[in-house]
Amino acid sequence: MGSNKTIDSELQGAGSKLGLEIWCVENLRLVSVPQSSHGKFFSGSAYVVLHTALLKSGALQHDIHYWLGKDANEVDSALASDKTLELDAALGSQSVQYKEVQGQETGKFLSYFKPCIIPVEGVYSSGQVKSKSPAYETRLLTCKGDRVVHVKEVPFSRSSLNHRDVFILDTSSKIFQFSGCNSSIQERAKALEVVQYIKENKHNGKCEVVTIEDGKFVGDAEVGEFWNFFGGYAPIPRDQPLAQQQPQTSAVKLFWITLQGKFTQSGSGRLKRSMLESNKCYMLDGDVQIFVWMGRITSITERKTSISAAEDFLRAQEKPVNTHLAFLTEGSETAIFKSYFDDWPQTVESKLYEEGREKVAAMFKQKGYDVEELPDEDDKPHIDCNGTLKVWRVNSGKLSPVPVADQRKLYSGDCYTVQYIYSANGREERLFYIWLGNRSSTEDRDDAISLTSVIVDSTKGDPVLARIVENKEPSQFFMIFQSLIMFKGGMSSRYKSIVAEKGIDDETYDDKKTALFRIQGTNRDNMQAVQVDQVSRSLNSSYCYILKAEGSIFTWLGNLSTTRDHDLLYRMLDFINPTWQPILVREGSEPDVFWDALGGKTEYPKEKEIKRFTEDPHLFVCTFTEGKDNLYYILKHYFVKEIFSYTQDDLTTEDVLILDCYTEIFVWVGHNSVVKSMQQALSIGLVRFLQTLLFIFALTILKCQYA
Known part of the structure; x- marks a missing residue:
């Protein structure tokens, strides 16, 4: 473990305030990125991003991401990875760390930057852009995602267009949004937010916005203007069928990572908590996400070796580009990581909860209120x-x-x-x-x-x-x-x-x-x-x-x-x-x-009964593969994806959402979703309960409602 004496001076005091703190690697050192530049990432640079949130328990939660631009060099990328571990050590080794690659960012990372991030060509230099071209360059962008949006620049060509996605044509005087006829309502709405973001940040709010509907070409001058950028109108070829995305069924595997960076398999399928030893590092291969678990008494050197070994594993196994890497220290495990283990202990930090309530009570007393006892949230x-x-x-x-x-x-x-x-x-x-x-x-x-x-x-x-x-x-x-x-x-x-x-x-x-x-x-x-x-x-x-x-x-x-x-x-x-x-x-x-x-006097509990704190809720969207609508098929062919930094806007009519509040699980059923009966919704909620291995107090099914 590193000591504070080895912590970069730029990281001193990091994590003491809520929200985002961002650093960029410049000339082989970290420099702080001012808040006015948060969300502006340069493809030639590497960044360290810290997000700090206050949990209901009264504790601070730290999530660290290191973001690597597509043109960032290996030295800067390696330094960002090392600084992430260094920052984790400074925060008491209680954070979760994520590797973010340009174009394949996690939903959690993108949720910090609403509505999106649009990487800029060039490198970050003390807050100034070194742009490749001073003139405004016309660009064609795709927008994918109905909650967090992945924005990607594609070749400025007619062949880039299709019927399933939403595109933004950003010109010097106008911004065109082209919505493929097979795109979803949510994707169109999110893309419009991106258009407004570009208008305000790239055009100082001084440009026209035009929406183009796929297939509607008659009698509209702006439609003709849009197609003129591509040399005139021509039909877009029919979309090729996409390979149907299936839930991951490969067996989960757990590997012990040796001090030399070698892998030894130590478990597969449903795992046991006892398989993890505090003096070792492990890699859990969950197919769609790779976790590196680092025991509390492992050294910084061991952790760096484990991270490098996991990245090498990812390349050697030719995993999909959207496979994400997450690094956790013992004690900071996420709910998704715990769900791979059959017997993860349900620990209760009552002391943290009481301390958190005492902090709130102290704040009230400072304002002149006489607080004898804080009411429970429920x-x-x-x-x-x-x-x-x-x-x-x-x-x-x-x-x-x-x-x-x-x-x-x-x-x-x-x-x-x-x-x-x-x-x-x-x-x-x-x-x-x-x-x-x-x-x-x-x-x-x-x-x-x-x-x-x-x-x-x-x-x-x-x-x-x-x-x-x-x-x-x-x-x-x-x-x-x-x-x-x-x-x-x-x-x-x-x-x-x-x-x-x-x-x-x-x-x-x-x-x-x-x-x-x-x-x-x-x-x-x-x-x-x-x-x-x-x-x-x-x-x-x-x-x-x-x-x-x-x-x-x-x-x-x-x-x-x-x-x-x-x-x-x-x-x-x-x-x-x-x-x-x-x-x-x-x-x-x-x-x-x-x-x-009562049959005689015996011992009974005489200590103060402390109500455990309520865990912070998590929201998940259920994804179903196309097919039959019977209950067996639905339960067998769905999986969940977490929505981060969620708002009421995430309650969309096409989806089924699960709000996991630890003591209660809510299933929200959209009017236009594949789930048509309460029996199906109940079964989905019960399956989610079994997946998360949480003690369910209540399961509530909600249908979307309108005032």
């Missing part, structure tokens, strides 16, 4: 929670309506369909939940999903569907119920049959049995009583409980519970049974009869 409802609730229980392959008096009582052995109707944007909206009890049968679960999907698909408008499991409910689910009791046992015929067949006790709650309820929630509009095993290890000092024993009702106050918890306790007590007369018991002063009802 405490605020996102919809109107004063709507109409309707609940069905799955029973014998059918949905049976639950009486209004009982629809705020759910049983662990059952599955339910919940319909919630509320007002939003001046119209009626419908939200459906599929709630799966932990003790429910497989048949009831399958029926709940299929029967609910049929209802949702036949409902007018654009209903939202969410699939959740017991004990993993999102806060919004509790808020629409407001007061909810979750009992053990079940009421469905299949649950009763399983109990009878196995000869086990029916745990279904009744007034004659001992029962222990944990009280939880945030306020009177969001409170729950959850029946837990009536044993002392079910207690937790952070909560309050209701114990119903023979002839007595106890309310137990944990030492770490708050006055808010106590208020919820008594409100839930009235909700469960307003006739109960409780005996107040504080933790540490329990009578023997209390412990006898």
